Amino acid sequence: MTKSRRLTQRDVARTIGVSDMTVSRVLTGRGTVSKRTRDRVLQAVRELGYLPNRMAGSLAASRSNQVGVVLPSLTVGIFPEVASGIAFELEKAGYNPVIGVTDYDVLREESLVESMLSWNAAGIIINDFVHTERTAQLLRSVHVPTVEIMQVSGHPIHLCVGFNHAAAARCLADHLIAKGYRHFGFLGWHGTAFAASSRFGAIRDHLSEHGLSLAAPELFSSPPGVLEGKAGLSRLIAEASEIEAVIFGNDLMAVGGLLYCEEQGIAVPDQLAIAGFGGLTIGQAMKRPLTTISFPRYDVGRRAARTILNAMVGQDVTKISDLGFKLIEGSTS
Amino acid sequence: MTKSRRLTQRDVARTIGVSDMTVSRVLTGRGTVSKRTRDRVLQAVRELGYLPNRMAGSLAASRSNQVGVVLPSLTVGIFPEVASGIAFELEKAGYNPVIGVTDYDVLREESLVESMLSWNAAGIIINDFVHTERTAQLLRSVHVPTVEIMQVSGHPIHLCVGFNHAAAARCLADHLIAKGYRHFGFLGWHGTAFAASSRFGAIRDHLSEHGLSLAAPELFSSPPGVLEGKAGLSRLIAEASEIEAVIFGNDLMAVGGLLYCEEQGIAVPDQLAIAGFGGLTIGQAMKRPLTTISFPRYDVGRRAARTILNAMVGQDVTKISDLGFKLIEGSTS
């Protein structure tokens, strides 16, 4: 059963006295084979324990079952769930995700995209709209579908799936304004990501239109977590003691903020309102559920994968899929 | 620059008047090429925007740059970090992880392993020791290195990287016993994973050897989170009011337990001690840092990847890499 040379289609063909092509037809499901031959082939495959070599198959057919997935991180924020959604949908269709992690570095992104294309990926799922010129050009020039995820307002190279970050940010700001807060703080990060910066930009512009103040020290250069939320809030309060409400760039930071308030005996929301961004479970599990914006993280992944799969078979796909967001009015505001 | 037919090595070779092989030699770095020719090749590659077709390369060389990674989840517990560690180390070496998510289903695991092997994966990284018979046989019969991660006590198919869960569990139990607790509760899950069940088994046996009581309702069938921690603790207390210390199967649950105690006004650790498992940041960011066992999640991923890479080049590798664990004595016990 285990030879030193791996079994080939030909071995299967020989044992039952048919040609290679017949085996190939049965296994790929393309072309016609009589029921009888098909059954014999399948049985031989099973008995021999034959595993096809997809490298050869993909080379010959010049198409592969792999979808390149290029994300900034597998641990931060939404990406674990996005990746899960992608994997789920791809695997259902017999495809595999080849995952690359850029760590928020567009040059690494570029070399990962190259690598994915070298593998003849059937499609590419990539984060955000911010790429190097070469990355964009590679993706434009290649004939496989590309889905840029997270953002929807902008110009996708090909397709995109996500939601409107600026609108979400404004929605959150409006909620806080309606609650009567006038002095705001923002704690986020200044990475390259279009999504994060468009959220901050929208909040800044929106508040300024309303003539409201915003203190936003730039502290972190990549998405921070609970500890940074605590430390950041402590510093923000020291710098801008008049603030009444703090918007955090993500839920984990906001939870950190909540924990800080608790430790310092700062009453939430009476002394200070707290808002997050993401809709993570942990935020909703706090004694005071976090006010935040939730959006369908897992579904962004699923939809991105489905979009690729549909585009591949030439099916008509929506160029821009806006999956929306939802304001969660917790009790921290 | 963008033709309809993709550029091949031959196109590069033709434009500078050398043979295909010379180009191949430059690009793979195998064999010798004069500095002058090499430079011309590289320049032509750049100018033409040539991207190699690794499908063809891998078929010809019958070896690939892809490592199959089969994990139960990309969102739960340690796996995001493990996956990151793997991706980091592989990408540094010019390899790509092809990730499959089993969702704790050994049959899905089996079909994913098949798929990885069809791609001629250079190696396989897979979770735990629990597989179907066929999965184990496939991995044994194939000539690529397999690394089973998380556990170290058991019989790896080939190689393994992780730590001793039973010892870690006993260490935690000993700590609690030393603190004087006598009536214990355990809230975990009863999945197929060897790691999780060996932790529970070790605690149960260890406590029983000391003649101590353990209430352990089996509530969840897959790794639960904060909400399940809260709900589980509520139920556990109702069922077994005499418990003095609760060990949670993971840190997220334990944080849920902490939040529950806070809401209910249960004094931690005076009325009830809480312990987790994992060493996540969130546990340490709580007002009372969580007592837990931490272990090098990211490094398990990195080491697994490095082990594959070393094994591939025939380098001598440690069959069993025990990366250890550490008791964090928080203030919840």
Next chain:
DNA sequence: CTGTTAGCGCTTTCAC
């Protein structure tokens, strides 16, 4: 140091 010859294992295309 470089070129030539043969494939890698499969699928495409075209016969019959």
Next chain:
DNA sequence: GTGAAAGCGCTAACAG
């Protein structure tokens, strides 16, 4: 419904 021939784009192995 099935087979034969040709080749996907690259690399191993050997010559020179």
